[in-house]
Amino acid sequence: IYTPALPGKEVAYSTERVSDVARVLARMGNAIAIRCYGDPVDWVYGGANELVRNFAYWADIPVLNMECDKYHPFQGLADVFTVKEKFGTFDGVKFVMSWAYSPSIHKPRAVPQSAIIAATMMGMDVVLARPPEMELDPEVIAACNEHAGKTGGSFAVSEDFANAARGAHVVYPKAWAATPFFKPPVGSDDAEATQVIFDRHKDWKATPEYMELADKEAIYLHCLPADRGWEVEDAVLDNTDPESGWRSAAFDEAENRLHVQKAVMSLVMG
Amino acid sequence: IYTPALPGKEVAYSTERVSDVARVLARMGNAIAIRCYGDPVDWVYGGANELVRNFAYWADIPVLNMECDKYHPFQGLADVFTVKEKFGTFDGVKFVMSWAYSPSIHKPRAVPQSAIIAATMMGMDVVLARPPEMELDPEVIAACNEHAGKTGGSFAVSEDFANAARGAHVVYPKAWAATPFFKPPVGSDDAEATQVIFDRHKDWKATPEYMELADKEAIYLHCLPADRGWEVEDAVLDNTDPESGWRSAAFDEAENRLHVQKAVMSLVMG
Amino acid sequence: IYTPALPGKEVAYSTERVSDVARVLARMGNAIAIRCYGDPVDWVYGGANELVRNFAYWADIPVLNMECDKYHPFQGLADVFTVKEKFGTFDGVKFVMSWAYSPSIHKPRAVPQSAIIAATMMGMDVVLARPPEMELDPEVIAACNEHAGKTGGSFAVSEDFANAARGAHVVYPKAWAATPFFKPPVGSDDAEATQVIFDRHKDWKATPEYMELADKEAIYLHCLPADRGWEVEDAVLDNTDPESGWRSAAFDEAENRLHVQKAVMSLVMG
Numbered sequence: 001i002y003t004p005a006l007p008g009k010e011v012a013y014s015t016e017r018v019s020d021v022a023r024v025l026a027r028m029g030n031a032i033a034i035r036c037y038g039d040p041v042d043w044v045y046g047g048a049n050e051l052v053r054n055f056a057y058w059a060d061i062p063v064l065n066m067e068c069d070k071y072h073p074f075q076g077l078a079d080v081f082t083v084k085e086k087f088g089t090f091d092g093v094k095f096v097m098s099w100a101y102s103p104s105i106h107k108p109r110a111v112p113q114s115a116i117i118a119a120t121m122m123g124m125d126v127v128l129a130r131p132p133e134m135e136l137d138p139e140v141i142a143a144c145n146e147h148a149g150k151t152g153g154s155f156a157v158s159e160d161f162a163n164a165a166r167g168a169h170v171v172y173p174k175a176w177a178a179t180p181f182f183k184p185p186v187g188s189d190d191a192e193a194t195q196v197i198f199d200r201h202k203d204w205k206a207t208p209e210y211m212e213l214a215d216k217e218a219i220y221l222h223c224l225p226a227d228r229g230w231e232v233e234d235a236v237l238d239n240t241d242p243e244s245g246w247r248s249a250a251f252d253e254a255e256n257r258l259h260v261q262k263a264v265m266s267l268v269m270g
Numbered sequence: 271i272y273t274p275a276l277p278g279k280e281v282a283y284s285t286e287r288v289s290d291v292a293r294v295l296a297r298m299g300n301a302i303a304i305r306c307y308g309d310p311v312d313w314v315y316g317g318a319n320e321l322v323r324n325f326a327y328w329a330d331i332p333v334l335n336m337e338c339d340k341y342h343p344f345q346g347l348a349d350v351f352t353v354k355e356k357f358g359t360f361d362g363v364k365f366v367m368s369w370a371y372s373p374s375i376h377k378p379r380a381v382p383q384s385a386i387i388a389a390t391m392m393g394m395d396v397v398l399a400r401p402p403e404m405e406l407d408p409e410v411i412a413a414c415n416e417h418a419g420k421t422g423g424s425f426a427v428s429e430d431f432a433n434a435a436r437g438a439h440v441v442y443p444k445a446w447a448a449t450p451f452f453k454p455p456v457g458s459d460d461a462e463a464t465q466v467i468f469d470r471h472k473d474w475k476a477t478p479e480y481m482e483l484a485d486k487e488a489i490y491l492h493c494l495p496a497d498r499g500w501e502v503e504d505a506v507l508d509n510t511d512p513e514s515g516w517r518s519a520a521f522d523e524a525e526n527r528l529h530v531q532k533a534v535m536s537l538v539m540g
Numbered sequence: 541i542y543t544p545a546l547p548g549k550e551v552a553y554s555t556e557r558v559s560d561v562a563r564v565l566a567r568m569g570n571a572i573a574i575r576c577y578g579d580p581v582d583w584v585y586g587g588a589n590e591l592v593r594n595f596a597y598w599a600d601i602p603v604l605n606m607e608c609d610k611y612h613p614f615q616g617l618a619d620v621f622t623v624k625e626k627f628g629t630f631d632g633v634k635f636v637m638s639w640a641y642s643p644s645i646h647k648p649r650a651v652p653q654s655a656i657i658a659a660t661m662m663g664m665d666v667v668l669a670r671p672p673e674m675e676l677d678p679e680v681i682a683a684c685n686e687h688a689g690k691t692g693g694s695f696a697v698s699e700d701f702a703n704a705a706r707g708a709h710v711v712y713p714k715a716w717a718a719t720p721f722f723k724p725p726v727g728s729d730d731a732e733a734t735q736v737i738f739d740r741h742k743d744w745k746a747t748p749e750y751m752e753l754a755d756k757e758a759i760y761l762h763c764l765p766a767d768r769g770w771e772v773e774d775a776v777l778d779n780t781d782p783e784s785g786w787r788s789a790a791f792d793e794a795e796n797r798l799h800v801q802k803a804v805m806s807l808v809m810g
Binding site for chain 3: 102103104106107224225226227228229230237238251254255258
């Protein structure tokens with residue numbers, strides 16, 4: 001097996017068409033788990049998702065998305081599972097997915113997109129907070145609005161980091177790439193412009209002061225790895241004491257990803 | 271454990287003599303499976319086979335050849351097993367191992383050599399079709415002639431791509447390196463000459479027209495990955511419909527490699 | 541998970557703080573086994589050990605040292621286990637850990653340090669033989685002296701390769717880096733000087749003549765891979781015949797590492 005490639009991107013003796021890889025693996029195993037984003041698809045937004053879907057088209061065994069450039073479904077499941085574990089309910093829970101600063105601009109959108117999809121599906125009151133240049137996929141935003149309408153929850157977009165956090169039960173501040181970073185037609189393939197945009201928003205950081213804006217029992221989430229000192233201060237990420245009021249649930253969230261993955265594998269492979 | 275090397279090719283702190291690797295692994299596991307050809311032995315024909323044999327000499331547990339530069343025994347087993355599965359017999363089955371064009375000249379000989387060895391062993395009527403410059407190892411040819419003499423099957427070499435396929439029940443068109451590509455004494459280490467030779471034979475390609483020359487129930491085999499558009503057209507490789515007359519059995523063949531590997535492991539490790 | 545790094549050595553989007561890696565892995569598995577030395581810690585002596593200890597601080601599951609830049613505990617256990625297996629006792633057994641020449645100067649100290657720690661702990665009569673420039677860690681030397689005082693065994697340092705081997709039951713000649721090779725403050729980061737020092741001691745080699753100096757039932761140990769022709773001649777390493785008088789026990793020692801690792805895993809993970 002060589003590097004899987006879609007028709008038109010094949011190179012003799014170094015790639016193999018996805019249709020062939022998928023069909024051969026489907027003869028040999030019980031599921032195919034794929035993680036693909038960023039450089040292997042040259043940051044063309046949606047390219048990795050297309051690859052995963054093409055695997056699913058050809059394989060007659062389950063294909064598990066371990067993170068593509070659009071979605072990270074297992075992370076989204078782990079996120080909402082952690083909320084349920086901590087609060088016992090989704091009703092009236094304010095869930096704030098927020099952008100946060102990182103010196104690295106190479107950040108896919110999959111985590112925030114799956115987080116707000118899962119959170120709106122569960123009926124939470126969801127706020128997406130982000131600088132103007134950090135839009136997410138309009139399809140994802142549309143899906144969130146649709147979920148909110150159906151569940152009795154709500155969905156709003158804010159450009160105010162601090163204000164969005166007020167009264168939140170869950171805050172999830174995390175970097176993702178600005179729109180210009182992606183290749184056309186989504187972006188303009190402009191890493192320099194992206195860096196400039198990023199550096200305008202260094203104050204989007206999870207600090208203890210930020211946590212104080214939230215509910216006094218609020219939890220901090222992060223999919224990890226976190227860029228310490230930029231996205232989050234140590235005093236937030238490392239405050240895991242359940243008696244301390246607001247606290248970090250990031251390590252519980254990491255453990256929960258394993259549990260939801262096992263649950264899904266059991267459902268689709270059982 | 272470092273990179274295994276034979277005496278005379280050792281480098282301090284980066285290689286380890288095969289005798290030592292083999293003896294240590296033999297203390298730790300139940301079998302050693304080795305795949306080695308091409309660059310790691312610098313395309314010196316037979317170098318990888320010597321390495322595998324040296325492992326077998328030193329290890330007192332089974333050594334499984336997962337493909338060296340002379341043989342690919344599991345592939346050969348999968349090939350003939352697939353024939354048996356499709357036709358129920360080897361008697362009177364015409365098996366055509368044919369060269370096919372690829373833009374990449376870096377192609378080992380192991381697959382065709384093990385295919386014709388296995389096919390003649392099973393007593394099929396075997397034809398090796400290839401351009402004049404794509405000879406296979408004379409030892410392999412001698413073995414095939416010997417098998418044919420013993421089994422009542424037959425073995426012939428042809429330089430005519432189309433003619434060889436006439437009436438075939440099994441066609442197996444696949445690229446392998448031309449003789450000049452290998453290092454002396456087998457070849458002349460001449461990649462440029464090899465490329466020129468290759469490019470003279472672009473018409474050696476598995477097309478629907480080619481398949482029509484074969485038996486109306488013929489199967490197409492390929493060890494995969496295939497160089498689509500060069501070795502084979504999509505319309506051949508992807509025509510897996512068992513009701514369609516001639517058809518591709520390449521994905522069944524891929525699955526069968528797993529089964530024969532398990533069978534051999536069970537025999538030698540049980 | 542990215543490359544684990546200690547605070548102060550973190551790089552956004554390419555490293556992850558050890559505290560985070562350790563805590564996440566601790567949620568997912570039953571133990572963490574780490575091998576780290578040399579280039580990943582830039583040959584700063586002790587840097588890898590600090591990393592392993594930091595993992596142990598943060599993880600609430602066992603952390604197993606598979607070799608750091610100070611210690612190789614499993615190797616030390618395998619070494620003394622092999623002695624016990626061959627001689628049935630540690631009492632009165634003379635164990636000689638000796639430096640030996642290799643053309644490569646990139647050799648960590650962990651193996652000899654753990655060997656003399658384990659051997660003195662077991663109460664053997666231990667000699668460390670080395671050229672003057674190949675000191676080991678003073679802390680390790682102090683520990684060996686302390687063990688010898690407690691157990692009734694002995695510990696001595698010699699600069700005489702041949703003399704140290706006289707009457708030895710166990711000889712263990714192996715290269716390790718000279719002190720100048722390490723970064724300050726331990727060394728002077730001087731690879732050239734180290735090479736010059738090494739090349740002055742090419743006669744520190746395990747030959748049959750060397751083995752004749754030892755007890756007539758002496759065993760030769762080496763953690764493997766060995767630099768054949770430099771550290772040891774084939775006639776020594778390959779003489780594994782138990783009837784031959786002195787002999788190589790290096791392959792038994794390799795097997796024993798697996799057994800002691802399983803034993804420790806059973807103890808700490810059971």
